[in-house]
Amino acid sequence: MNRPLPLPALAAAATLVLAAAGCGSGYGGGGSSSSSASGGGKTVSLSADPGGALKFDKSKVSVDSGTKTVTVQLKNPTATPHAIASGSQKGQLVSKGGTSSITLTGLKDGTYQLYCPVPGHAAAGMKATLVVGSGGSGGSGDSSSGSGGSGGYGY
Numbered sequence: 001m002n003r004p005l006p007l008p009a010l011a012a013a014a015t016l017v018l019a020a021a022g023c024g025s026g027y028g029g030g031g032s033s034s035s036s037a038s039g040g041g042k043t044v045s046l047s048a049d050p051g052g053a054l055k056f057d058k059s060k061v062s063v064d065s066g067t068k069t070v071t072v073q074l075k076n077p078t079a080t081p082h083a084i085a086s087g088s089q090k091g092q093l094v095s096k097g098g099t100s101s102i103t104l105t106g107l108k109d110g111t112y113q114l115y116c117p118v119p120g121h122a123a124a125g126m127k128a129t130l131v132v133g134s135g136g137s138g139g140s141g142d143s144s145s146g147s148g149g150s151g152g153y154g155y
Contacts, residue, residue: 041069041103046084046114046128050077054116054124065109065133072114072130073101085117086130093118109133 044061056074063070074084076094083100084091091100104112109132116126 041071042067043071043073044130045073045075047075048078048080048082048116048126052078052080054121054126056114056116056126056128058128060129060131061114062131063133067132068107069103069105070107070130070132071101071103073099074116075099082116082118082121082126084114086112086114090117104130107132 042063044063046061047057049055049057061072072084072086072091074082074091074094076082076096076098079096081093081095083093084102086102086104089102089104091102092098094100112130112132114128114130115122118126
């Protein structure tokens with residue numbers, strides 16, 4: 001008795017398969033992954049100022065032209081909580097000894113704003129620029145929105 005599946009059951013199964021396959025990323029990827037993605041992904045590191053100033057140890061980090069995925073890691077050597085963010089993506093809030101990270105995907109050559117989303121920190125200067133390639137036009141997109149770092153983050 002080999003009966004074919006009823007059409008509604010077949011349609012439901014197909015929908016589940018397509019939904020599972022589409023669970024990838026739109027803009028920005030996973031948000032807190034700390035591993036490099038395959039296919040040319042890069043990892044860059046920043047550190048909060050060990051002396052307690054509201055700044056990163058670097059004002060600019062760079063990756064090669066054509067890099068599509070970048071994981072940004074922020075090490076925090078201070079007792080003041082910090083996180084890393086770009087555009088609407090933000091990493092986890094970490095205290096002394098912790099590392100906050102975000103993974104940016106779908107990047108184009110250009111510049112992207114990185115900042116600490118703790119209220120007041122970006123305004124005080126806790127910002128840096130990620131440069132993909134030569135830093136020419138074309139990549140600033142969504143990453144610069146929200147770079148003030150004050151508001152809506154729940155920190």
